[in-house]
Amino acid sequence: MTAATGRWIRNFVDGRFVEPDEDRSFDNIDPATGQVTARVHEADRALVDRAVTAARRALHDGWATAPVRERTALLRRAADLIEERFEEFVAAEVADTGKPVTQARELDVPRAVANFRTFADVVAAAGQESFVTDLADGRRALNYAVRKPLGVVAVIVPWNLPLLLLTWKVAPALACGNALVVKPSEETPATAALLAEVLADAGLPAGVYNVLHGFGGDSAGAYVTEHPGIDGVTFTGSSATGSHVMRTVAPRVRPVSFELGGKNAAIVFDDVDLDEALGGLARSVFTNTGQVCLCTERVYVQRSVFADIADGLAERARGLRLGRPTDEGTTTGPLISRKHREKVLGYFDLAERAGAKVLTGGGVPLLGDTLDGGSWIEPTLWTGLTQADRPVREEIFGPVAALIPFDTEEEAVALANDTEYGLAASVWTDDLRRGHRVAQAMNVGMSWVNTWFLRDLRSPFGGAGLSGIGREGGESSLHFYTEPTNVCVQL
Numbered sequence: 242m243t244a245a246t247g248r249w250i251r252n253f254v255d256g257r258f259v260e261p262d263e264d265r266s267f268d269n270i271d272p273a274t275g276q277v278t279a280r281v282h283e284a285d286r287a288l289v290d291r292a293v294t295a296a297r298r299a300l301h302d303g304w305a306t307a308p309v310r311e312r313t314a315l316l317r318r319a320a321d322l323i324e325e326r327f328e329e330f331v332a333a334e335v336a337d338t339g340k341p342v343t344q345a346r347e348l349d350v351p352r353a354v355a356n357f358r359t360f361a362d363v364v365a366a367a368g369q370e371s372f373v374t375d376l377a378d379g380r381r382a383l384n385y386a387v388r389k390p391l392g393v394v395a396v397i398v399p400w401n402l403p404l405l406l407l408t409w410k411v412a413p414a415l416a417c418g419n420a421l422v423v424k425p426s427e428e429t430p431a432t433a434a435l436l437a438e439v440l441a442d443a444g445l446p447a448g449v450y451n452v453l454h455g456f457g458g459d460s461a462g463a464y465v466t467e468h469p470g471i472d473g474v475t476f477t478g479s480s481a482t483g484s485h486v487m488r489t490v491a492p493r494v495r496p497v498s499f500e501l502g503g504k505n506a507a508i509v510f511d512d513v514d515l516d517e518a519l520g521g522l523a524r525s526v527f528t529n530t531g532q533v534c535l536c537t538e539r540v541y542v543q544r545s546v547f548a549d550i551a552d553g554l555a556e557r558a559r560g561l562r563l564g565r566p567t568d569e570g571t572t573t574g575p576l577i578s579r580k581h582r583e584k585v586l587g588y589f590d591l592a593e594r595a596g597a598k599v600l601t602g603g604g605v606p607l608l609g610d611t612l613d614g615g616s617w618i619e620p621t622l623w624t625g626l627t628q629a630d631r632p633v634r635e636e637i638f639g640p641v642a643a644l645i646p647f648d649t650e651e652e653a654v655a656l657a658n659d660t661e662y663g664l665a666a667s668v669w670t671d672d673l674r675r676g677h678r679v680a681q682a683m684n685v686g687m688s689w690v691n692t693w694f695l696r697d698l699r700s701p702f703g704g705a706g707l708s709g710i711g712r713e714g715g716e717s718s719l720h721f722y723t724e725p726t727n728v729c730v731q732l
């Protein structure tokens with residue numbers, strides 16, 4: 242137990258944890274059991290204002306102009322400290338989300354470490370544009386761009402991969418010299434608070450990283466985005482909230498970086514190695530109980546292998562082990578909350594009314610003991626739905642997919658692109674040329690061939706349409722977190 246977690250999960254402002262206020266607090270719930278694990282102190286407007294003021298002061302006190310090697314050294318120390326406290330981060334993430342401990346150990350916490358190390362490398366190696374300009378009179382001018390930090394940046398993140406997504410923003414933002422006001426999801430406040438301890442121990446000056454807990458509307462989320470002292474917002478969450486945040490900052494014309502929802506397609510061609518494709522597809526539908534923005538919810542399968550894929554995927558779904566998140570053998574945790582389960586079950590009803598055939602799942606499992614107080618749901622697969630049905634058009638964000646047959650490559654591409662979202666796609670084929678062709682034809686930010694969620698953190702990440710604005714990753718992150726000033730010198 243630390244100052245960050247324990248009975249209270251506290252706000253962190255200007256280098257200190259703030260004394261909590263019982264009258265302004267809410268329960269932190271374990272989604273696996275429904276039991277209360279801690280109280281979370283909800284930030285009010287005055288605390289948000291203190292955080293923004295502290296962030297501004299920290300920028301002026303030298304953080305914005307600190308040498309790059311100091312900032313990158315700090316990022317590397319932060320990575321080392323997360324590794325030293327690895328199991329604490331794992332435990333906090335599992336308690337907040339209910340995700341299997343093996344996933345937190347293999348994906349969430351190692352990715353946080355990698356985020357800090359990668360952006361230390363990226364920023365250390367980053368150059369700047371320069372051009373020698375030929376003038377009409379035979380003389381020359383030198384143009385070069387100097388990148389300055391964006392300023393005080395609001396970082397708003399969701400509950401599905403809380404630490405991974407937070408550090409994906411915090412690492413490049415700090416490396417570029419910004420000061421941050423972080424609003425984690427109300428469902429998963431613990432690791433953002435734990436990270437405050439780590440960053441302070443790594444030597445981050447007071448005021449550079451602040452954490453404010455609370456909800457979205459009429460709470461910390463709104464107070465942060467409405468604050469006139471915010472220079473930009475980097476947001477990961479639903480498309481509806483993203484649109485709301487955009488309207489909030491529009492009068493002050495602040496830049497936004499949005500990673501939003503998805504309705505991602507997989508396309509399976511009949512030349513594929515079925516076993517390999519099934520392994521990848523199962524991972525893409527069911528990882529994190531389907532609560533990854535990149536998860537597949539639409540599987541288009543070439544007709545001649547449709548039955549094989551449908552049977553094989555259903556068998557893999559039935560092989561998933563729902564259970565206590567701390568058990569090493571558990572593959573699948575609960576949904577994040579009862580409220581989210583109501584939403585997912587609503588789509589189960591819609592699918593049934595649209596005439597779907599349920600290949601597997603379709604309900605709420607009985608697990609026995611205290612787990613039945615949690616927000617569990619059965620991994621579910623449908624056939625028989627059409628492109629027009631809402632479960633095929635809208636993001637569900639659960640362990641669920643609709644399988645739809647196709648005949649030709651053109652038809653598959655058209656079906657996959659028939660969506661307002663544009664985040665990710667995966668193509669499963671042994672035909673090399675077709676793999677490239679179809680992957681490039683997807684109107685998405687990330688297109689995988691014969692794999693899914695394989696990331697090189699230097700490559701661009703983001704979405705089109707309802708899935709977002711801008712790209713993160715490698716140098717793309719630096720574009721958002723810095724403002725260039727072009728200097729032109731007549732030679």
Ligand code: NAD
Binds near residue numbers: 477479482502
């Ligand atoms: P959400 O939009 O409900 O909440 C995200 C964050 O925004 C939370 O911290 C929330 O408190 C805050 N928020 C809510 N209303 C707000 C408001 N009016 N003003 C300011 N902040 C507000 O999303 P969620 O349910 O937490 O997360 C799931 C969604 O996130 C899914 O749609 C998923 O696809 C998306 N997501 C996208 C990516 C990506 O990289 N594209 C990654 C993960 C999740």
